Amino acid sequence: MSTARSDAARLRGSLVGATSATATVAAHGLGGAPLPATSAVLLLVAISAMVGAVASSSADAQRRLPVIASFLGVGQLIGHYTLAFASGHHHGAHWSTEMLLAHAAAALLVAALIHSAERSFAAVTAALWRLVLVLMALLGEPSGRRPRTVWWGPELADRILAGSGHVTRGPPSLTAA
Numbered sequence: 210m211s212t213a214r215s216d217a218a219r220l221r222g223s224l225v226g227a228t229s230a231t232a233t234v235a236a237h238g239l240g241g242a243p244l245p246a247t248s249a250v251l252l253l254v255a256i257s258a259m260v261g262a263v264a265s266s267s268a269d270a271q272r273r274l275p276v277i278a279s280f281l282g283v284g285q286l287i288g289h290y291t292l293a294f295a296s297g298h299h300h301g302a303h304w305s306t307e308m309l310l311a312h313a314a315a316a317l318l319v320a321a322l323i324h325s326a327e328r329s330f331a332a333v334t335a336a337l338w339r340l341v342l343v344l345m346a347l348l349g350e351p352s353g354r355r356p357r358t359v360w361w362g363p364e365l366a367d368r369i370l371a372g373s374g375h376v377t378r379g380p381p382s383l384t385a386a
Contacts, residue, residue, distance in 0.1 A: 213338065217331035218272075222265020224323045225277065229284025230257035232315055236285070236308070237292045249295030253288050260284040272327065278320035285312055 230253055237245065245253070264280040 213331045213335040216334060217327045218265045220330050221272070221277070221323055221327045222261040222263075224261075224326065225264040225280050225284065226257040226259075226261020228319050228323070229260055229281050230254060230288060232281070232312070232319070233257075233285050233288030233292060236312065237289065240308075242292070245292050246295065249292050252295060253291050256287050256291055257284055260287070272324070274320055274324045277323055278316045281316040281320055282312065285316065 233253060234245070234250075260280060260283060264277065
């Protein structure tokens, strides 16, 4: 897998995790629930990070729109139950048709946006890397360039000791050798 595709997969995972957590908190608040406690929010962040990590796997099937939408739906479902049970807002399986349709529509819309962002990101970064390689080939190596001084090496301890003015008398220690 190219670097552009792996970076795009990480972008996909980050966006899936962040938007599933955001949609969960927004739906929880719009449903009339109180603000979640800190522990519930931390648990939601951990769950969303796990969903995002699974969504960022490099399999080609993970890049398809229905798969991204299912990751978003699963993230919202798990997040909803996490916030409901952690905050004492137990309404069980009280799912209305409107709420299910709203969550499904949000998952599809956000999945379409993430899918297009991933494809655009991969294309733009691949083109930029090709441009950088072409520019480096056109510029070439300057003829008057001096070799770089290597500062780190086996003689570093000797150079530091000799330049410090704190030279010890006697045979050299084993660490300087």
